[in-house]
Amino acid sequence: MKYVIVGNGVASVGAIEGIRRADPDGEILVISEESTPTYGRPLISYLLAGKIGPERMPLRPITFYDKFKVKMALGSKVVSLDAKAKTVSTDDGNTHPYDKLLLATGGVPFVPPLPGKDGSGVYSFTTLANAETLVDVAKNCKTAVVVGGGLIGLKAAEALHDRGVKVSIVELAPRVLSAAFDDKAGGLVAKRLAEVGIDVHCGTQATEIKRDESGTIVGVHLKDGSFLPAQAVVIAIGVVPAAALAKDAGIKVDRGVVVDERLASSDPAVFAAGDVAQAKDLILDDNRVVPIWPNAFNQGFYAGKNMAGADSPYLGGLAMNSIAFYGLPTVSVGIVNPAPGEAGIELSETLDEENATYRKLVFKDGKLVGYVLVGDIDNAGLYTGFIRFKFPLDADTKAKLVSGCPSILQWPEGFFDEKFNPVGAQEIV
């Protein structure tokens, strides 16, 4: 069996570990445009901030690829996929045959048609190379504007701030992290950012990157009429699935590559995982693109197992984010902003503005389906368990969750022993 994996992000690492669970010997080739072995992509903000050095970037020890018997073709971009011949071709002129192919190509940063975006001083923030560039930029830059107040934008802003750059964030939505937070959580975080000196401009958008006659950036015009002086602009509006290879090969692509429970695409020999894939969601019972790290790893892992012949259905991804802002930790999991008027929804919100803590729980049809924690996050995992295992909740248990006291001893009878104290040989998840 010959496996080819395109891309070497975390989905790729998950796939390698998944394949080796079921097939110890099959040939694995990883082809990737980036020329470094897999690194912790979210760590680029820690690197830019100066919190860690380059030696901390690799996601697995260098011995990993040998140990898992993986061949690497780094610095090589796949330019076409021939699904009939079962081959991929690269920009350095090689053609590689496969029995099973995994598309783990991730996402590409979305850059809107913003006047003034072309030219020097405008950056993305999704790769190690971007972070290295920004380390240099920060040395000679007093003020910067980050366009986009999502996860990547906030991380870029924080890191540049730590490098001594005065940063402003511009976000179209009424709050930062609009998908993962509600207004109360967004408010607490915006307050924290303001305290450390990061400006947040929500509910408006950048209309032009202003340059002088020599083409040097002087600032950014906003729709609300204000002008933010800046020498550098980071565009972090989001990533779009890098699904072109699949599309051109006639494989079904919606927002991302559409995959079934085995992570197989419309072509049974081609699988997809991670930010490029539109895979099953645990709660919504539908396929979605949820570009987050844990989903990418898990999808890769399940794709790997299934490519290697194990019949192992993927239970679905769960949207989750954990981000700390200068000592203020936040966690957001599952459905946090249910559609207004959605049937069966019940909300509980506990806000303590003085101590900057907030807990929001979202119940649907008597089950926990989402939560947001700000400040006190220590019980996050237990709440996640209630969502993941879809326990029906009685009034007593619900009251305990609402009061901030979830416990494993509130699990339904029998489930504790199944997970923690099973008798005899059985599959332990």
Next chain:
Amino acid sequence: MKKIYPNKAVCIGCHLCEVACVTAHSKSKDIILAHNVEKAQEGLAPRRNVAQEGPVCVALSCRHCEEPMCVAACISGALTKNPETGRCEYNEEQCVGCWSCLMACPFGSIRRHPVKEKIIKCDLCAGRDMPACVEACPNAGLIYEDRGKD
């Protein structure tokens, strides 16, 4: 693989497992120094914790899952599944304190280090034959054995 199985039918909530855990993970390996000095100075804390609901209690820690959610979530490579031993291993050096694993583990087995921007988690007492908590339990409330294929 061998794992620690907690039995809530016999746990009396005496917290001796926590005491043994703290001592085993101390620098001094001395029960008094560990609790009266290292706890305060270095934030030494137990990796196993007794959960209590009314009269029922049980001592819980990482269950070294076959498919660990914490490993999937770890952005730094600090958490990995050892394919040979089956253990879910933690390398403190690598950890950046992002709390992704704490959020992802549906068993609540990951805690924040009391003073460092790091996590703490059961390591099955790496280097010892028998985990300290299992040895310390007066009621056989913790059993260390191999019950399945992993």
